[in-house]
Amino acid sequence: MPRSRTIPDEQVFAAVQRLLDRGGDKAVSFGSVAGATGLAAPTLAQRYGSRDGMVRAARLAAWDALEARTVLAIAASAGKGPPGLLKAIGPVDPQGMAADLRDPELIQRAAAWRATVESALALRLGTGEKARESAALLFAAWQGQTLWSALGAPGFRLKDAAKRLT
Missing domain, CATH: 1.10.357 (Tetracycline Repressor; domain 2)
Structure with a gap:
């Protein structure tokens, strides 16, 4: 059974910020952050609740x-x-x-x-x-x-x- 991948919030937030810098608010989705971090989109959804919650956590x-x-x-x-x-x-x-x-x-x-x-x-x-x-x-x-x-x-x-x- 493969081990689930975890990365700290700071790395997720850095990926969110890079996406915001490159493409603005519309560039950030669970899918785009999943691609940038290697985490599964459902993992991000579970961690942050919503896309807006993830962006807000990164901004905070x-x-x-x-x-x-x-x-x-x-x-x-x-x-x-x-x-x-x-x-x-x-x-x-x-x-x-x-x-x-x-x-x-x-x-x-x-x-x-x-x-x-x-x-x-x-x-x-x-x-x-x-x-x-x-x-x-x-x-x-x-x-x-x-x-x-x-x-x-x-x-x-x-x-x-x-x-x-x-």
Whole structure:
């Protein structure tokens, strides 16, 4: 009797993310993920309940990873300015974030992450309302740059934006 194959959720989520990156939401099905992972489609259905449940679990895992990466980046970039923090966080998938905005829980996760990043930026920019406002503007500029650079548009230097805001 052949031994059933098991792989961790993280590998399934990575396959889901690759499919989303290549073909969008429509590219993900139990069949496509089964083909990418070697698991049987019924196994995936049993594990996640539905296709949407599988995609949602993958997106929640992506938020977990981003939040953990952000905490590490905040600590690792202590003593560096705002651009150092944003560089330490690294690229954030704007398409994935936009897709998450259809789910109330994922919207809350996005808002909490944004608040965390903006607070860390504000601490690097000074104190008071001006620092908080500048942090919000810098966050928006960073996310806008991420979106447009993913589309091949030329960007700007975050260091220059940070200087103008302080």
